[in-house]
């Protein structure tokens with residue numbers, strides 16, 4: 156059996172897939188893909204992913220792109236702990252959170268806050284404080300929604316970690332590298348025990364991309 160993930164360790168979507176592979180105990184090859192190469196990604200990669208993004212995934216010739224599809228497939232196709240709840244309501248909640256992460260958290264917490272405050276200045280681009288403030292406000296909306304949806308559960312959904320936790324973790328790790336984001340995070344104490352337990356998992360430690368990111 157051959158499992159291959161095409162992507163780079165810095166990518167939050169690639170890390171979500173790697174977290175799920177690690178949690179399920181699935182051995183895989185990580186094949187690097189330079190999506191920012193001059194002239195665009197390698198044509199071989201565009202065959203796997205027509206939108207030229209990462210990750211792409213292959214299991215014995217069965218190819219997939221789109222991380223939500225990849226992670227659900229890994230959860231269902233391989234042995235190991237179930238990362239989706241069996242109850243329809245909890246499952247719907249998990250799917251709601253992974254969709255929310257994909258639609259809103261990525262844009263505000265990663266692109267808006269992390270890229271605006273850390274990546275852009277590092278690459279010599281001007282820092283746009285207005286854009287960062289607006290993204291922090293959208294991030295607060297995300298965090299409010301997550302607190303509400305989680306209720307008094309131990310993990311994001313219920314008493315076992317699910318795809319909801321692993322979709323959120325890589326994005327939150329980038330967000331928390333930003334000092335202003337830390338300040339906002341400090342106003343969400345009910346999420347701190349959850350995050351500490353998640354960040355300490357072997358899957359999180361073994362998939363750290365960059366030194367300053369949890």
Ligand SMILES: N[C@@H](CCC(=O)N[C@@H](CS)C(=O)NCC(=O)O)C(=O)O
Nearest residue numbers: 166167168190208209210221222223
């Ligand atoms: N819908 C895709 C999104 C993947 C995605 O946006 N990946 C980023 C890296 S974290 C990427 O490839 N960005 C390159 C680009 O947008 O050109 C998925 O769920 O896999």
